Amino acid sequence: MVLEISATATFGRLKMWPISSFKKKTLAALLAISLAVSVLLFLALQSYMNWQKNAEDSIYAMSWEGFGPERGLYNFTVVTAMLDIGRGNWSEQSRPYNTYLLYMQRMLRLDVNMVVFVEPKGKPFIEWMRRGREKRTHIAVTTIKDLPYYRYKDRMAEIMNSPEYKKDNELVAKKLCESFVPEYDILQLSKLYLINRTITENPFQTKFFIWLDGGYGHGEDIYPKNRLWFPKNLFEFADRATFLERTPGVKNLEEKQKILHKLSVNAMPGGFFAGGSKILSALYALQVQLVEEWMSSGIVDDDQTAYMLLYYKNPTMFRLVPADWFDVFKLFNSETS
Ligand SMILES: *[C@@H]1O[C@H](CO)[C@@H](O)[C@H](O)[C@H]1NC(C)=O
Numbered sequence: 001m002v003l004e005i006s007a008t009a010t011f012g013r014l015k016m017w018p019i020s021s022f023k024k025k026t027l028a029a030l031l032a033i034s035l036a037v038s039v040l041l042f043l044a045l046q047s048y049m050n051w052q053k054n055a056e057d058s059i060y061a062m063s064w065e066g067f068g069p070e071r072g073l074y075n076f077t078v079v080t081a082m083l084d085i086g087r088g089n090w091s092e093q094s095r096p097y098n099t100y101l102l103y104m105q106r107m108l109r110l111d112v113n114m115v116v117f118v119e120p121k122g123k124p125f126i127e128w129m130r131r132g133r134e135k136r137t138h139i140a141v142t143t144i145k146d147l148p149y150y151r152y153k154d155r156m157a158e159i160m161n162s163p164e165y166k167k168d169n170e171l172v173a174k175k176l177c178e179s180f181v182p183e184y185d186i187l188q189l190s191k192l193y194l195i196n197r198t199i200t201e202n203p204f205q206t207k208f209f210i211w212l213d214g215g216y217g218h219g220e221d222i223y224p225k226n227r228l229w230f231p232k233n234l235f236e237f238a239d240r241a242t243f244l245e246r247t248p249g250v251k252n253l254e255e256k257q258k259i260l261h262k263l264s265v266n267a268m269p270g271g272f273f274a275g276g277s278k279i280l281s282a283l284y285a286l287q288v289q290l291v292e293e294w295m296s297s298g299i300v301d302d303d304q305t306a307y308m309l310l311y312y313k314n315p316t317m318f319r320l321v322p323a324d325w326f327d328v329f330k331l332f333n334s335e336t337s
């Protein structure tokens with residue numbers, strides 16, 4: 001519509017010029033072609049910029065010389081994962097596995113005890129980035145099929161395709177992956193499982209555990225410049241699970257809890273959480289029950305909704321700290337350099 005109008009308008013002006021052989025159709029076609037060319041150029045520019053970011057990140061990773069002498073604090077364990085759910089193959093919101101690994105390098109430079117659950121193909125990269133901290137790195141080769149919630153894959157797909165689930169569902173309307181990719185929800189919901197596994201195996205014999213998403217920071221360097229982490233305002237609260245809380249606040253959504261799995265809200269991000277062994281294991285046991293209930297009542301969603309529902313049932317197990325997505329090192333690090 002817009003194109004036709006502008007074609008006519010331009011043609012109107014052109015008519016006063018002595019180029020009378022120009023036909024309306026030709027002009028419209030030319031305009032359509034130039035529009036298509038600009039769209040293509042825009043897409044090319046965008047993909048060039050993505051490519052450039054990837055290239056810069058690759059060089060940054062290749063130039064990593066490894067860790068020097070130990071200077072950090074090692075009485076807590078950071079747990080993370082980088083598993084492939086085929087996102088590079090998606091038609092929308094697509095991001096290849098390598099891009100994610102390159103995002104992850106900034107977190108891997110943290111001088112802390114770290115447990116990494118990773119795809120076989122990602123292991124060499126983790127080893128490269130953790131050179132010099134072999135004794136403070138535990139790599140657990142894992143694929144999505146090893147996760148206990150993977151057994152719900154078909155049931156999740158069935159729920160996602162059901163009319164009851166699709167009805168009045170903001171996530172479906174916005175085509176968000178949590179509403180149509182079972183593997184995405186399986187992976188997100190499995191963070192507590194991976195934490196429970198780490199607590200059980202406890203390779204570094206610590207009492208305090210911190211989950212950080214492999215892509216935490218989304219390629220931005222939100223980590224301490226000196227790569228050291230001396231947590232503050234965390235260890236004192238080991239008997240509760242510390243989570244970040246975004247606006248409008250978790251409490252403000254409580255009356256919507258019945259339809260929370262159909263709403264696009266991000267009040268309780270899952271990119272970071274922390275606590276002592278007891279509380280995090282207890283939380284996992286409750287989540288296992290919750291996900292079972294979801295499967296039998298036709299509900300599916302990612303971990304954020306699960307944490308919120310667990311909070312409404314057991315508020316004393318949680319400690320919510322007002323923040324935005326990537327505020328962890330602003331809030332919980334005693335060194336600001
Ligand atoms: C770790 O060590 C620091 C410094 O000794 C101490 O303040 C902190 O409480 C310890 N944290 C845990 C979880 O043991």
Ligand SMILES: *[C@@H]1O[C@H](CO)[C@@H](O)[C@H](O)[C@H]1NC(C)=O
Nearest residue numbers: 084085086087088089090097
């Ligand atoms: C992506 O697609 C390719 C080619 O179709 C396939 O070989 C590969 O297994 C897929 N990756 C994942 C993780 O599903």
Ligand SMILES: *[C@@H]1O[C@H](CO)[C@@H](O)[C@H](O)[C@H]1NC(C)=O
Nearest residue numbers: 196197200281284285286288
């Ligand atoms: C968490 O790990 C412990 C120790 O291995 C295990 O006994 C427990 O069943 C796990 N929790 C759940 C909910 O599976």
